[in-house]
Amino acid sequence: MKYINGxxxxxxxxxxxxxxxxxxxxxxxxxxxxxxxxxxxxxDPSKDEILDWMEQLAEIGVKFLTFSGGEAFMRPDxxxxxxxxxxxxFWKVILTNGILLDEQTVEELENVxxxxxxxxxxxxxxxxxxxxxxxxxxxIQNIDLIGKMTDLAVHINTMITTENLHELEKMYxxxxxxxxxxxxAIDLPIVRGRYISAMNALxxxxxxxxxxxxxxxxxxxxxxxxxxxxxxxxxRESLLYPNKIKDRxxxxxxxxxxxxxxxxxxxxxDGSVTLCPSLPFSIGNIRERPLRDILESPDPGSERVLxxxxxxxxxxxxxxxxxxxxxxxxxxxxxxxxKLIEVDSITCKMMxxxxxEILPHLPRKSRELIGEYLT
Amino acid sequence: xxxxYKIQRFEKRLAQAWTEVDGEKFVGVTLKGHLANHNNADPxxxxx
Numbered sequence: 380m381k382y383i384n385g386x387x388x389x390x391x392x393x394x395x396x397x398x399x400x401x402x403x404x405x406x407x408x409x410x411x412x413x414x415x416x417x418x419x420x421x422x423d424p425s426k427d428e429i430l431d432w433m434e435q436l437a438e439i440g441v442k443f444l445t446f447s448g449g450e451a452f453m454r455p456d457x458x459x460x461x462x463x464x465x466x467x468x469f470w471k472v473i474l475t476n477g478i479l480l481d482e483q484t485v486e487e488l489e490n491v492x493x494x495x496x497x498x499x500x501x502x503x504x505x506x507x508x509x510x511x512x513x514x515x516x517x518x519i520q521n522i523d524l525i526g527k528m529t530d531l532a533v534h535i536n537t538m539i540t541t542e543n544l545h546e547l548e549k550m551y552x553x554x555x556x557x558x559x560x561x562x563x564a565i566d567l568p569i570v571r572g573r574y575i576s577a578m579n580a581l582x583x584x585x586x587x588x589x590x591x592x593x594x595x596x597x598x599x600x601x602x603x604x605x606x607x608x609x610x611x612x613x614x615r616e617s618l619l620y621p622n623k624i625k626d627r628x629x630x631x632x633x634x635x636x637x638x639x640x641x642x643x644x645x646x647x648x649d650g651s652v653t654l655c656p657s658l659p660f661s662i663g664n665i666r667e668r669p670l671r672d673i674l675e676s677p678d679p680g681s682e683r684v685l686x687x688x689x690x691x692x693x694x695x696x697x698x699x700x701x702x703x704x705x706x707x708x709x710x711x712x713x714x715x716x717x718k719l720i721e722v723d724s725i726t727c728k729m730m731x732x733x734x735x736e737i738l739p740h741l742p743r744k745s746r747e748l749i750g751e752y753l754t
Numbered sequence: 755x756x757x758x759y760k761i762q763r764f765e766k767r768l769a770q771a772w773t774e775v776d777g778e779k780f781v782g783v784t785l786k787g788h789l790a791n792h793n794n795a796d797p798x799x800x801x802x
Contacts, residue, residue, distance in 0.1 A: 392775050392776075392798075393796050393798045393799055395796060410794075440776065442771070442774045442775050443771065443796070443798035445796065445797055445798070447794070470767075470771035470774070470798070472797045472798070474794070493771070495764075495767050495768065495771060495797075495798075496764065496767075496797075498793075498797060500793075530763070532760070532763060532764045532767070534797075536793040537793075538793065558760070559760075560760070561760040561761055561763065561764040562764065564793050566792055566793040569792075569794075605758055605759070605760045605761055606760060606761065607761060607764070607801075609800070611790065611792060612786075612789050612790060613789065614789070615788050615789055617788060618788070624788065627783065628783060628784060628785050628787075628788060629783075629784060630784065630785070631784055631786070639783060639784050639786045639787035639790055639799070640787065640790075640795055640796050640799055642796075642799060643795075643796035643798075643799055655795060655796070656794045656795075657792065657794060657795070702785075703784075703785045703786060703789070704786050704789075705784055705786045708790060708792070733789070749785070752785055
């Protein structure tokens with residue numbers, strides 16, 4: 380994907396496939412179910428269909444593949460898909476709730492070629508039961524199993540809610556000690572699906588959240604524990620190692636498309652193709668025409684998303700953070716305001732917090748590197 | 755098992771994965787790409 384200022388075309392190197400609509404949990408913030416933007420199909424794609432989609436992805440040069448759902452392991456044939464000849468074309472990540480990772484499954488996973496990591500959702504210890512409906516012990520037991528039986532890497536995905544804010548520091552200590560866990564990502568649920576009605580009760584206020592996140596980050600900077608930490612819009616472990624990232628990052632300009640993840644494409648269970656799992660706009664359907672055609676000539680109406688430029692979001696044009704945040708996330712903006720061309724106020728708040736509370740604590744070279752992006 | 759082993763193991767695999775990408779097709783990520791970190795966003799691009 381060439382994706383330099385002012386110019387892009389859809390040539391993904393990475394993809395995300397939802398392999399099933401089925402899930403064995405009923406998380407109260409789930410974006411996938413009861414979503415007003417997407418009507419889920421009655422049936423899942425067949426194994427042959429998914430393998431065909433994977434073949435098409437390989438043909439256009441996609442190298443990375445993320446599997447999700449629903450819960451991907453609810454498919455009885457999921458391990459067959461992972462172990463197929465087509466699957467060998469991709470480095471793979473699986474997003475899972477971890478419940479079905481029993482001994483036999485873990486054993487088979489170890490033999491899956493090019494499996495980079497498992498991203499397992501865990502929202503705390505006591506809080507997990509309240510929010511996700513399953514005792515955290517079940518998930519932890521399965522992650523322990525992975526550590527004992529295999530060399531697979533596990534990454535924990537946590538969504539912040541009012542229920543688990545007080546447990547994040549305890550999670551930090553557990554993750555730090557765990558032999559299988561190499562990463563922890565903390566995010567806010569997006570305003571889709573069940574979260575639309577649950578948000579008022581579940582979303583902590585910024586004044587509740589900010590001190591907890593700051594403590595976690597400063598502790599991480601101080602201790603440099605053996606896992607990679609990422610917190611939505613304000614921190615990533617790589618910021619501590621400026622020499623590692625200085626040649627990898629570049630800036631937006633006002634002619635850029637605002638999305639950071641254009642080199643990726645998502646295929647939903649109904650075959651619809653979207654730019655990311657969060658933004659509910661299809662650019663075509665792989666059941667109706669080949670993926671290559673869709674990427675070369677997206678469905679009419681897709682320009683609503685594809686032609687956005689940062690300069691279109693006028694309030695962002697003169698902002699001192701625009702070269703860092705690229706006018707924020709279009710999914711956030713759309714889901715919070717109903718408009719694609721609108722300020723993403725969540726990212727605005729995060730940028731201010733990042734500059735005042737986090738940036739001063741980063742290494743000098745990191746501060747200098749990031750300082751070049753402030754206008 | 756040494757603590758750093760966990761990160762090194764992951765980064766080694768990730769680096770191996772990125773060697774398969776045509777450098778002409780991908781030039782890097784924005785700082786936002788590094789920071790955005792949505793849990794359901796593309797993990798490969800986020801970790802780049």
